[in-house]
Amino acid sequence: MTGGVERPYVSKFGDDPAHSHTPDPEFFFSPAIFEAEKRGIFYRCWNFLCHVSQLPNPGDYVTGTVVDQAIFAIRGQDGIVRGFFNVCRHRAHQLLKGAGNVRSTIRCPYHSWTYDTEGRLRHAPHCDSVAGFDKDAYSVSPVRLAEVGGFVLVNLDADAPDFETWAPGFERRLLAMVPEAARLRHARTREFTIGSNWKVVVENFLENYHSFYSGPAHGQLSNIIDQATYSWQIDGKIVEFAGIGGNPDRIPYRMADGRAFTGRQEGFLITYLWPGVAFILLPGANVLLVFGMNPTGPETTWEPLLYYTLDGKLDAATESAVDWFNDILGPEDVEICESVQRGLHSMGYRAGRLMVDPDCTARWSEHFLHHFNRLNLAAIGG
Ligand code: FES
Ligand SMILES: [Fe+2]
Known part of the structure; x- marks a missing residue:
């Protein structure tokens, strides 16, 4: 620093x-x-979050926090586990609670924006009527994730060294x-x-x-x-x-x-x-x-x-x-x-x-x- x-x-x-x-x-x-x-x-x-066994199926997710930053890990339909900030890109409502399975869609409980399990914005109610609305600009913000001996660790810093270099x-x-x-x-x-x-x-x-x-x-x-x-x-x-x-x-x-x-x-x-x-x-x-x-x-x-x-x-x-x-x-x-x-x-x-x-x-x-x-x-x- x-x-x-x-x-x-x-x-x-x-x-x-x-x-x-x-x-x-x-x-x-x-x-x-x-x-x-x-x-x-x-x-x-690199902060500990969970173990991959807690995310066996596509759509399975685990939420967590890094001090005051809410995050989650989710297994995508493609089988890959990814990390995200647990916040909606519309007006900042929390997306997911606890742990569970979202099937194929992460739905924000506030105004029902929906994201796919890879974090891409799929639909926002009335988005076709909003001037110049670009769905691609509002994916859920990613968090870096490493699997270490089956354990899932996350890093909020996009520029951080990879896990093995770090530890x-x-x-x-x-x-x-x-x-x-x-x-x-x-x-x-x-x-x-x-x-x-x-x-x-x-x-x-x-x-x-x-x-x-x-x-x-x-x-x-x-x-x-x-x-x-x-x-x-x-x-x-x-x-x-x-x-x-x-x-x-x-x-x-x-x-x-x-x-x-x-x-x-x-x-x-x-x-x-x-x-x-x-x-x-x-x-x-x-x-x-x-x-x-x-x-x-x-x-x-x-x-x-x-x-x-x-x-x-x-x-x-x-x-x-x-x-x-x-x-x-x-x-x-x-x-x-x-x-x-x-x-x-x-x-x-x-x-x-x-x-x-x-x-x-x-x-x-x-x-x-x-x-x-x-x-x-x-x-x-x-
Ligand atoms: S804050 Fe998520 S849909 Fe509005
Ligand atoms: Fe002790």
Whole structure:
């Protein structure tokens, strides 16, 4: 981004993670930072939308948002999945809601302009009587779309690099984790709304420091991994975490025998892709979780959690694992993030010290947060 945000709020955020503080509190609630992130990050990056299995037939569509921009993906009559802004070219009414099938026509609910599944305006009532009306000039505005290991990502920036250039090696890593990714089926979606800045949510997701201390479910979380085997890699916009599953007697949910997916068989695997999506495998669970951390305002985050399995169903053991993840662990993290968001406004708090292992090898080390915020700052020009 050229120019950059005027005040990036990084008075004690240094280049060296081992000596750095966090960004200043305002970095996590300033409307100016939020605007800069919208334009510098989310309007320009590849954003997760869904999986192709959610669009099996011509006319199938899935809607979504990139911060405040409504979008949808639809499979055309020609079998190709395309992305569009979810807005009518007449007077800006939203075209589609939720997910479903339009058959062959997208009809705007306001004045009934109709578009084909490739986005071309087919008919507008009375258009033959309107002077010089050119149907070809009012196609639905396209959004770029990439299929990555069967997952659909969208980019609002027509000039953005293609996905592989933008996140080299991501697809290879995802397919190494779940070689079956492209033929997975959507099983369920859960959604959470959190009263905190999206970066607070991502930071909480990325650091393992709190896992040892913060609450009873986190104590259980540290048990699902054999901590001695826990390792990670940072590669540009990608962070990977891996660990062998912990002692089965101490895992807080029912374990499936083995795992249905081939590929990497460590019990616990995460592939995080900047800015806000993570692909997760839990030990003893036959499901790939996709976890979105999407800003909806300077201090609100929308978290969709999508489950993908080989047959679109959750077996009983996997069900118990995702219930634990959603209903036991999730609420503890939501409470943490919302407490932090309130604390960031406290007159008694300024930038805090990042707890970084000088070698960046200890499993408690917070150097991930430094890396994450460096990516954010580079994107907003701060
Ligand atoms: S706004 Fe869509 S038809 Fe008028
Ligand atoms: Fe947590």
